[in-house]
Amino acid sequence: MNGVKFSFAGQLLVALGSGALWWPEQKTLCVSDLHLGKSERFVRRGGPALPPYDSHDTLNRLAEDIEQTKAGTVVCLGDSFDDLDAARSLAEAERSRISTLQAGRRWIWIEGNHDPGPIELGGTYLAEWRCSALVFRHIAQLGAKSEISGHFHPKATLRAAGRLMTRPAFLVDDSRIILPAYGTYTGGLRSSDETLKGLMAEDAVAILTGKRPRSIPMPR
Amino acid sequence: MAGFLPTLAELADGGHQGLHTLYVSPLKALAADIKRNLRTPADEIGLPIRIEDRTGDTSQTQKKRQRADPPHILLTTPESLALLTSYEDAARTFAGLERVIVDEIHALAESKRGDQLMLALARLQRLRPNLRRVGLSATVEDPDAIASFLARHPDHCDIVLADPGPDPDISMLQTEEMPPWAGGGAAYAIPAVLEQIKRHKTTLIFHNTRAQAEIFFHNLWLANDEGLPIGIHHGSLDRQQRARVEAAMVRGELRAIVCTGSLDLGIDWGDVDLVIQIGAPKNVKRLVQRIGRANHRYNAPSKALLVPANRFEVVECVAALEAVKAHDLDGEPRGRGPRDVLCQHILIAAASGPFDADSLFAEMTSAGPFAGLSRPEFDACLEFCATGGYALRAYDRWQRLQQRSDGMWQLRDPRAAQRIRMNIGTIQDTDTLKVRLRRNRGGKPLGEIEESFAASLTPGDTFLIGGQIVRYEGLREMVVEVTRRADKKPKIATFMGTKFATSTQLSDRIMTMLEQSDWPQLPGHTAEWLALQRDVSRLPGRGRLLIESFPHEGREHLCVYGFAGRNAQQTLGLLLTKRMEELDLAPLGFVATDYATLIWGLDAVTDPRPLFRIEDLRHGLETWLAGNALMKRTFRASATIAGLIERNMPGQRKSGRQATFSSDILYDTLLKYDPDHLLMQITREEAMRGLVDFGRIEVMIARVQGRIDLIRLERVSPFAAPLFLEVGKVPVKGAAEERLLAEESDRLLRAAGLAQMEST
Incomplete structure (x- = not known):
């Protein structure tokens, strides 16, 4: 399991190369913006029929992270489904996959702007979740402390030896962490975007995901 | 103009209602130019004819009016025509259409734009069965191929050959300074080029790439002590800038224009009396087209000068001159029409109204490029348009196209028609x-x-x-x-646009020339260079493959003279270094030109045969290529044309890139879960003939049939030396990117006074 360890609000956390956040003390795995059912929603709204393998692929990767960490709690930080219809019409194979993953562990669905309401799948539905010193919600709030959120799909670009390498990235400063999107079909918002620059402190760090995740000063 | 005479004659009595003649050309500017040139004689004779153009620049109001009340003569482009056929009222718009004129048909026949046009003509022919088609061109190497491209399959097509006029006056520019060993800038020729500009009224100076045009223009300007009015024109410049240069040219105010392919085709810009081609022409047909820009009058010979940018290009320029004199034009047979274009036209057909699959198949196979399309192939394209065509049938509820109870196909959601129309076209714009x-x-x-x-x-x-x-x-x-603060040496901007590979025919001519015993047609310095190569090593020839192996600066080198063109030599470099890695020969990098690939590494190659087994190369292509960036770029183009990726969405003004995801992810997903999907098949087919050009590697290996000469030398050979100066060296890397990333992230953190976070 490749990850970057860091201390946040007095807690030891690990940013995994997959884009998930691991909290060893609480045996909690946190992922954001799964956007399950995105290809289905796309075509339902009259768009092109994208390869319908995104939900399957996202859940494959999530299963791997759960397996590796032996997580006791899984927190999905919102926008787990591309919309509520996508949640309702999720294929049987994906539903039973989720049930299997949920067996024997606590599962928390945080509401997102794409999925603002309960869905007919197991687990607990919450607007936000507090555990120990940390608060988990979908969208970062100005002035919040010890906050872990998603929503923005941050990505960051590193330039080295004439190449540009852009990866989904965790953004971390003293008061908040913004997680990258975990879903297979999810684009990214550059860390240099005004909104993200406004949210993150001057000394914020970006942790680039990938085989060997690395931290860099957040590109502004 | 001659193409319009029957039209003018038929319209003379003023009795024709609606559209009579459609004129299609590859350039918007050409449509506007023809409109000007047609208006004057029509007015002078007093013909009651409405002539209008319709391109991407035409206003919305004007476009709407043209659909309801079309002019007698409509001048347009393949994309605008495809859009016109996508409306429900297409039958009304084209009622009365008698003739279609396709101008510069050789240029269209080389690209997907032409395939798109032929599908649109097939549609028009169904609306107007007696429609007559005319194709015009001054540079066609194979008139029969163009004829079967243009005509309704399997109809006959008459070919009229016009008197070609006098041969052009074309030669190589004589310079005091010798061309350098490598590079493409031709800066050495600046004084001689300036001298030519002074001696002529208007000179067009063609370049193969926009970057080269920029550098040359910059250098020309620095040397332009007399302040001659010289302009620059290429496709990446702002439209207003280009329009200003064009206008100045028409008024005869410019003495020279540095340009690229943007001025290739038949626009009559003022009084051009000299064409200069900088760099090897790569392709005889394009050279002839460019030469034709000078003295655009029947009967007067065009005058042109070639300027090789380096020593090897001297050989290529002379070979091209001989080809022009022999009227030996080149051109690769295009093969059948690509299925991504077909998919787009199925969607266009659906946007115009419900259709029957049998008659759509009959209509599409009447287009020359698609005459060989089989019914199962057509059905697979229809299936892709309807459901996505995935092995996992996920979208039965949300099919894009649905079959009604009467068997006709239609859009499930009529609003989809707008999205289809917004994404018509086959031209790929890079970001x-x-x-x-x-x-x-x-x-x-x-x-x-x-x-x-x-x-x-x-x-x-x-x-x-x-x-x-x-x-x-x-x-x-x-x-x-x-x-405008020029306080540093400028970087060289990279522009989109293809890098042309030297054509097969021209490469053949070069190899034939190398087989001569002496070279009276070449300048002394170049002939001496070839003789020296023959003395210390060998000259490459057509029937054998020459490979040199030599040490240089502590590294082992391997130089493969395949003469397969830049793209194929590049692919060969990738495949050979892959094979060398498997054989533990520790390759470090390579560089490719149109005629050779130079590979460097730690160990010398002593037996080249295991490297050149075609089955191994093909296998390497299949396994290695799947994850290659070229493949992803090819996929992106085909997926966009076939309608899987939408460039434009309704109500989307700014580029909403945050909301979208990259086409690379779609490619990776298909590769993982559905590798035989139609779009993956199309991508592989396209890659073979495009950027990867494996076809020419196969031709090369078939040509030499195992006759490989590996020559061991003590030092760099005269032919290999210029390759060391080439730009575009490709490092061989496996895990290198992760290492680069690690090193650079450490450096950045240290610079910011931070420590790297601990890795688990």
Whole structure:
């Protein structure tokens, strides 16, 4: 399991190369913006029929992270489904996959702007979740402390030896962490975007995901 | 003009209602030009004819009116025509259509734009069964191939050959200085070129790439002591800038224009009396087309000069001159029409109304490029348009096209028609950013640069655009802001646009020339260079493959003279280094040109045969290629044309890139879960003939049939030496990117006074 360890609000956390956040003390795995059912929603709204393998692929990767960490709690930080219809019409194979993953562990669905309401799948539905010193919600709030959120799909670009390498990235400063999107079909918002620059402190760090995740000063 | 005579005759009595003749050309500017040239004689004779053009620049109101009340003669482009056929009222718009004129048909026949046009003509022919088609061109190497491309399959097509006029007056520019060993700038020829400009009224100076045109223009301007009026024109410059240069040219105010393919085709810009081609022409047909820009009058010979940019290009220029004299034009047979274009036209048909699959198949196979399409192939394309065509049938509820109970196919959601129309076309635009001068209220637009180039700039960097050096200040709302502060040596902007590979026919001529015993037709310095190569090594020939192996600066080198063209030699470099890695020969990198690939590494190759087994290369291609960036770029183009990726969405003004995801992810997903999907098949087919060009590697290996000569030398050979100066060296890397990333992230953190976070 490749990850970057860091201390946040007095807690030891690990940013995994997959884009998930691991909290060893609480045996909690946190992922954001799964956007399950995105290809289905796309075509339902009259768009092109994208390869319908995104939900399957996202859940494959999530299963791997759960397996590796032996997580006791899984927190999905919102926008787990591309919309509520996508949640309702999720294929049987994906539903039973989720049930299997949920067996024997606590599962928390945080509401997102794409999925603002309960869905007919197991687990607990919450607007936000507090555990120990940390608060988990979908969208970062100005002035919040010890906050872990998603929503923005941050990505960051590193330039080295004439190449540009852009990866989904965790953004971390003293008061908040913004997680990258975990879903297979999810684009990214550059860390240099005004909104993200406004949210993150001057000394914020970006942790680039990938085989060997690395931290860099957040590109502004 | 001659193409319009029957039209003018038939319209003379003023009795024709509606559209009579459709004129299609590859360039918007050509349509506007023809309109001007047609208007004058029509008015002079007093013909009651309405002539209008319709391109991407035509206003919405005008376009709407043209559909309801079309002019007698409509001048348009393949994309605008495809759009016209997508409306429900197409039958009314084209009622009365008698003739279609396709201008510069050789240029269209080389690209997907032509395939699209032929599908649109098939549609028009169904609406108007007696429609007559005419194709015009001055440079066709194989008239029968163009005829079967244009005519309704399997109809006969008459070919009329016009008197070609006098042979052009064409030669190589004599310079005092010798061309350098490598490079493409031709800076050595600047004084001689300036001298020619002074001696002629108007000179067109053609370049193969936009970057070269920029550099040459910059150097020309520095040497232009007399301040001759010279302009620059290429496709990445702002439209207003280009229009200004065009207008100045028509008024005869410019003595020279540095340009690229943007001025290739038949627009009559003022009084051009000399054409200069900088760099090897790569392709005889394009050279002839460019020469034809000078003295655009019947009967007068065109005058042209070739300027080789380096020593090897001298050989190529002479070979091209001989080909022009022998009227030996080149051209690769295009093969059948690509299925991504077919998919787009199935969607266009659906946008215009419900259709029957049998008659659509009959209509589409009447288009020359698609005459060989089988019914199962057509059905697979229809299935792709309807459901996505995935092995996992996920979208039965949300099919894009549905079959009604009467068997007709139609759009499930009629609003989809608008989305289809917004994405018509086969021209791929790379991601570019606009460049503007920084001012209070939005400065003057200068042109566009590629996004990847923009991303490599830091404030303070300078680059060339439109012949001026500008300083990068920053990026605001996806516009590159610059100032005119030229305080640093400029970087070279990379522009989109293909790098042409030397054609097969021209490569053959070069190899044949190398087989001569002496070279009276070449300048002394170049003939001596060839003789020296023959003395210390050998000259490459057609029936054998020459490979040299030699040590240089502590590294082992391998030089493969395949003469397969730049793209194929590049692919060969990738495949050979892959094979060498498997054989533990520790390759470090390679560089490719049109005629050779130079590979360097730690160990010498002593037996080349295991490297050149075609089965191994093909296997390497299949396994290695799947994850290659070229493949992903090819996929992106085909997926966009076939309608899987939408460039434009309703109500989307700004580029909403945050909301979208990259086509690379779609490619990776298909590769993982559905590798035989139609689009993956199309991508592989396209890659073989495009950027990867494996076809020419196969031809090369078949040509030499195992006759491989490996020559061991003590030092670099005369032919290999220039390759060391080539740009575009490709390092061989496996885990290298992760290592680069690790090193650079450490450096950045240290610079910021931070420590790298601990890895688990």
